[in-house]
Amino acid sequence: MSGPIDPGALSPDQARALFRTGLRVPTAGWCAGWTQANLIAVPREQAYDLLLFAQRNPKPCPVLDVTEPGAVSASLFSGDLRTDLPGYVVYERGEPVAEVTDATPWWREDLVAFLIGCSFTFEDALREAGVPVRHIEQGVNVPMYRTNLPCRRAGDFGGPLVVSMRPIRAAQVADAVRITSRYPSVHGAPVHIGDPEELGIADLGAPDFGDPVEVRIDEIPVFWACGVTPQAAVMASRPKLAIGHAPGHMAITDVRDTRYLVP
Incomplete structure (x- = not known):
């Protein structure tokens, strides 16, 4: 190539x-x-x-x-x-x-x-709708965080919900929810919008996985369920x-x- x-x-x-x-x-x-x-x-x-x-x-x-x-x-x-x-x-x-x-x-x-x-499957749809995806803009990995929300246990496996975060301008949050809700097989709509402390996340600048991204003054952190959750379950179980x-x-x-x- x-x-x-x-x-x-x-x-x-x-x-x-x-x-x-x-x-x-x-x-x-x-x-x-x-x-x-x-x-x-x-x-x-x-x-x-x-x-x-x-x-x-x-x-x-x-x-x-x-x-x-x-x-x-x-x-x-x-x-x-x-x-x-x-x-x-x-x-x-x-x-x-x-x-x-x-x-x-x-x-x-x-x-x-x-x-x-x-x-990542719905990120092209976000960008096509004019909703920026910060980790792509910055050329880094998406930030991911363990939360204080336990998953429902099954046999040998249990552990915390892991979420990914994308900062979204307040005026575009409704668009982000609408767009991603149409992809239920790839996490769908966000699980939380706003204060990260409600998820037990003390510092957005210190993700458990991936890289931190800039969150600007006119943006709200928006959190989606993340497929790293099974690896958190492996670590816990x-x-x-x-x-x-x-x-x-x-x-x-x-x-x-x-x-x-x-x-």
Whole structure:
């Protein structure tokens, strides 16, 4: 591929080929129009509990696809789940033990992979409507925060709701709610608007995952449920092994965003 790369103009195959070579970069703004997804893979013995956890917490954990044990691709993702994301976190008993661009050495034949909806999917729609997306403007990862809101427990899995934040001008908040509510399979409408302390977030400048972004004087912080929630559940529940995407470094699928748009 010669010349400067426009990440938004790439196809999923082209982006995955770059990630396979070791390119590590947040994927917000990449492959415009193509759905991005969170990844979490757990051993088969924990897969039912994780599926139940997602069913009981559909706002942060909308399941788009689930693989057979040991599979390294999915019906929505024709690439290799071990190598074709830009970053992974490997957990052992809930502790992150490695952050890598190739998860192959840790992948096991009994792992079941879940692809979870991602709020990056509705960001193109926000931008097309004139609602700025600050982390894309600043070229950084979206800020994500653990909250004081517990998810509903399921078997081995429990933990806090994680949210992503985008600062929105007060006059555009209603537009942001309306637009994102039409994407219920990728988190949908915000879960909170305004004071972060009501979610137990003490400092917007210190996200638990991702990077801080500027919040201007005429803007309100708006929070969406986040697909990093299953990784927070892994950290709280401590299964023997789990592999997730590095937050903000998503699986770019072969499905168009419009599949998840409702009238």
